[in-house]
Amino acid sequence: MFPRHGASPLNPADARELRLPLTSTLSPGALASHLPIGHHDHHHHHPDNHNTSSTRRGQGGRGGAAAAAAPQARAVASGACAVGQGLLGVARGLGLAYGGLWLLLAGYRAVKRRLLRRALREVVPALQRAGVTFWLDFGTLMSLARNNDVYEHDNDIDMVLLNPDFAEVKEQLSRPGVLPRGYTVEWAGKSRPLGGGLTQDWLRVYLPGKVMWADLFGGFEAPGGADLIRINKNSHCDVPRHLVLPLGSIRMLDSPQPAPAPRDVAGVLLHRYGPEWTVPKYASKGKDTVEHNKRYLRLLRALGRIGLRVQQRCRPLVSQQHLHHMGGMGGPGRFGMGGMYGGGGMYGSGERGWGGAGRARVHEVVDEEEEEEEEEEEDEEEAPPELVVD
Numbered sequence: 125m126f127p128r129h130g131a132s133p134l135n136p137a138d139a140r141e142l143r144l145p146l147t148s149t150l151s152p153g154a155l156a157s158h159l160p161i162g163h164h165d166h167h168h169h170h171p172d173n174h175n176t177s178s179t180r181r182g183q184g185g186r187g188g189a190a191a192a193a194a195p196q197a198r199a200v201a202s203g204a205c206a207v208g209q210g211l212l213g214v215a216r217g218l219g220l221a222y223g224g225l226w227l228l229l230a231g232y233r234a235v236k237r238r239l240l241r242r243a244l245r246e247v248v249p250a251l252q253r254a255g256v257t258f259w260l261d262f263g264t265l266m267s268l269a270r271n272n273d274v275y276e277h278d279n280d281i282d283m284v285l286l287n288p289d290f291a292e293v294k295e296q297l298s299r300p301g302v303l304p305r306g307y308t309v310e311w312a313g314k315s316r317p318l319g320g321g322l323t324q325d326w327l328r329v330y331l332p333g334k335v336m337w338a339d340l341f342g343g344f345e346a347p348g349g350a351d352l353i354r355i356n357k358n359s360h361c362d363v364p365r366h367l368v369l370p371l372g373s374i375r376m377l378d379s380p381q382p383a384p385a386p387r388d389v390a391g392v393l394l395h396r397y398g399p400e401w402t403v404p405k406y407a408s409k410g411k412d413t414v415e416h417n418k419r420y421l422r423l424l425r426a427l428g429r430i431g432l433r434v435q436q437r438c439r440p441l442v443s444q445q446h447l448h449h450m451g452g453m454g455g456p457g458r459f460g461m462g463g464m465y466g467g468g469g470m471y472g473s474g475e476r477g478w479g480g481a482g483r484a485r486v487h488e489v490v491d492e493e494e495e496e497e498e499e500e501e502e503d504e505e506e507a508p509p510e511l512v513v514d
Contacts, residue, residue, distance in 0.1 A: 233276050239336040240274040241377060243281045247329050247338045248376065248383050250303045254296040257286040258340070259371055259384040261392070262361075266401055269389050272375050275404070281338035284355060286369075288342050290327055297329065306332030312339065313356075320346075322356045343368070367391040 244264070251258050260268065262282035267275035274281075285293065290311075296302065297309045312328035327340040345365060346352040353368055355361035366387075373382035374389060386392040393401040 236279075236336065237274055237276050239331060240278060240281060243329075243331055243336055243338050244274060244376060244383075245379060246304050246307070247281060247283070249381075250297065250307075250329075251283070251285075251340075254293070254299075254302050256288070256293055256296070257371075257384075258283050259286075259343075259368065259386055260374065260376075261341075261355075261386070262396070265374070265385060265389065266393050266397065268374055268376060268383075268385075269393060270402060270404070272377060280336065282341070283338060284341045284343040286343050287345060288340075290325065290340075290342065293340070294327055297327075303329065308334070318354070318356060318359055320354065322354060324356060324358070326356060361396075363392055363395055367395060 248260075259265075260282065261284045263275055263278045264282045267273060267278065294309050294311075303309070308330045310328050310330065311325060313324040313326050316324040318324060322342075322344065326342060329338045329340065331337065341361075342356040343353045343363075344356070346354060351365045353363050353365050355363065363386075368386040368388075370387055372385050372387045372389070374385035376383035
């Protein structure tokens with residue numbers, strides 16, 4: 125038992141810590157002066173001291189675990205950031221590639237369109253100088269009928285020669301002065317038999333450098349007076365004879381001279397492309413399913429669906445109402461006789477006929493339609509605003 129009064133015996137551990145002799149007897153005040161601040165008697169712990177130490181150790185353990193997990197969280201966040209930045213870079217790269225390709229295609233089509241106009245202006249007079257009977261057809265005819273221009277997505281100029289001797293035509297076009305300098309004429313087609321003695325052989329007139337061309341197909345009248353002209357492109361391109369002959373003409377760009385065209389332009393285009401021929405359709409060949417289903421056209425349509433083409437949305441340039449008055453299917457009805465443009469054909473006799481066998485051009489219809497629309501727009505501008513109550 126320790127005495128209740130007097131100095132407390134010095135603990136050996138404390139004595140060593142304080143560097144005091146074990147036998148030293150110090151007063152409480154002197155001993156306190158040697159003890160470090162916060163030092164407590166090992167024999168007089170507060171009852172809560174043990175619990176407090178345990179709590180601190182527990183808190184220290186949880187803090188250590190959190191501290192150990194923090195670097196892992198930072199690493200995960202850093203990795204997520206890197207992935208996000210990588211995806212953003214990929215998206216930016218794809219966007220730049222898409223935009224660059226779009227601009228490249230736009231520039232290519234602009235150049236191609238100028239070359240197609242050049243081919244049209246120069247090959248048509250050359251064939252006329254050579255004395256060849258022909259007409260414009262397919263996409264070239266359709267585009268001129270729509271808006272008196274070449275189609276920006278077209279690849280060539282399409283012409284059909286009536287009952288041609290291709291070897292003789294090639295010789296005539298190859299003579300000096302017939303075609304402009306730099307033009308060449310070569311055989312095209314795959315020599316496949318089409319029946320009736322026809323083969324897939326035609327001529328191709330190349331511009332200088334072979335950057336663009338005009339295809340010269342053959343249109344052969346069926347024997348026995350049948351109402352059919354067979355086109356040696358493929359079996360889906362044949363056309364009724366009465367829609368083509370006798371030939372008419374159509375306005376060609378800014379040329380003062382019209383180009384040869386089928387007698388009934390609207391009828392031929394209706395036959396080839398259906399009633400919606402006035403509406404541009406990208407990479408479409410109408411009823412020519414052989415050409416329409418070719419691999420390159422399927423690819424073009426797929427690219428077109430994601431915007432990789434240069435095509436403005438435009439209204440039809442020839443209305444169905446005017447088509448109704450054109451005539452051209454050889455009998456009464458929607459495209460039949462008695463229309464605004466005469467009997468049974470756009471180029472037949474009638475109200476606009478020239479000496480009984482007139483040739484009313486599609487561009488005249490377009491001009492009238494534009495005038496009517498301008499008048500309607502003026503009426504709308506003059507009309508007072510209308511109050512609408514929901």
